[in-house]
Amino acid sequence: MRLDEKTDRAFDENNYCQACTLPICDDIIYSCIQCDFILHKECAQLPRKKHQVTHPHSLSLQVGHQGCALFECKACLRSSNGFAYLCDEEDYEYMLDVCCASIAEPLDHRCHQHPLFLTFEPRSKQICSVCHKSRGHRLNCGECGFVACFGCATLPNKLRYKHDEHVLLFSYEEEVNGQYFCEVCEKEANPKNGVYMCHDCNVILHIKCLLGKDVNIMHGVVIEYPEVDVSILLNDRLSRNICKCCDKLCKHKIVYEVSDFEICSLKCLEFCCSIFYYVCLMFIFSFSMFYS
Ligand SMILES: [Zn+2]
Ligand SMILES: [Zn+2]
Ligand SMILES: [Zn+2]
Ligand SMILES: [Zn+2]
Ligand SMILES: [Zn+2]
Ligand SMILES: [Zn+2]
Ligand SMILES: [Zn+2]
Ligand SMILES: [Zn+2]
Structure with a gap:
């Protein structure tokens, strides 16, 4: 791994940290010389063991699965394919993503003046x-x-947007004057709900439009989902496909490809795979009934 301290590098949507799954902004990073494995400098120095306020037992860092397995973080309830902290007690399947695991009390959050x-x-x-x-x-x-x-x-403070040369900052305001519109979807974007903003260009984006609907899922990998392999791809093709599950246009940042089908979100993927699994079970069941 090579330390890269040149933070004015060109933005590449395919560069993200394998530990926290967030896109690389103007951060100091470690990158592999032979492949596209990247870690934030802080994420490369994560402690092997830690205690966290949400859980009574010690947690150990899991780095092995490298993007190919999904888990649900028990603190934010989002799925992730990054590094995880797993409870050391055998009976507890308690897992946290590394962003949630790093939260400590009292938290001084940039969008609020009190701890x-x-x-x-x-x-x-x-x-x-x-x-x-x-x-x-x-x-x-x-x-x-x-x-x-x-x-x-745990939303990142700053992010890059491919059509803006500056760094966009997370902004949240309790009182908002005026109306703003998201650069990506052109719908109203209210800083009351948290937005990313470039203050130089007056550009504003929904969190979902910049980070994607499934915030902690990295693309460019194949995950082993129960029963099927799922390719996670950046949704950047010129013609957008229809989601096999909800029949709507795949409009999010990433798409899930199963065989030749495209699925728009993790929610649709879960739904689709449970139906698929159910149909398989029914098939096996009726088959065995027939021959018994
Ligand atoms: Zn990271
Ligand atoms: Zn535990
Ligand atoms: Zn989490
Ligand atoms: Zn307060
Ligand atoms: Zn938007
Ligand atoms: Zn929230
Ligand atoms: Zn700008
Ligand atoms: Zn869908």
Whole structure:
């Protein structure tokens, strides 16, 4: 691995960190000389073992699967194919992605002026002030009503967009004046929901339009999904395909290819594969009934 400290490198959508799965921005990185394996400098120095506020046992870093297996992070409930921290106790299948594992209390988050603390009721219906959902673990402000879910608290501070030469910054505002429109989908983009912004060009993008719907999924890999191999590809072809599952245009940043079919999201993939699995089971069942 070679240390690359030249942070003004050209932006390449295919470069992302294999540990945290986030795209490479103007970060200091380690890159492999023989293949496209890249790690952020901080991600290359992740501790082998760690304790995290969401879980009582020690966790160990898992680096082996290199993009080809999916797991669900128990803090943000998002799927990831990056590095993971796994609980050391055999009976617990507790896994965290490396971004959520790095959250420590009190959290000083750039989009809020007060420190944040973990809510110890994961089942509470508290709504995240950024994404307005109540999903996974959440952090609370001790001084006001601000709430951030782990998914929003771990969004990268800066990202690049292929049609902008500058770095885009994450912005969140509680009070918004005026209307903004997303550069990608042309729909309204409200900084109340968190957005990425280039302040030089006045360009604004939805989080989903820049990072994709499945934020922690790296493309350019084949994953072993139960029963099938799934290729994860950047959705950059000129003609967009129709999702085999929901029958809508594949409009997200990445697509999932199973045999010759394209599937638009992880949600559709899960649905599609469970049906496929069910049909297979029914087939085997009726087959065995027939011959018994
Ligand atoms: Zn990283
Ligand atoms: Zn545990
Ligand atoms: Zn997570
Ligand atoms: Zn959120
Ligand atoms: Zn506050
Ligand atoms: Zn958009
Ligand atoms: Zn710009
Ligand atoms: Zn779909």
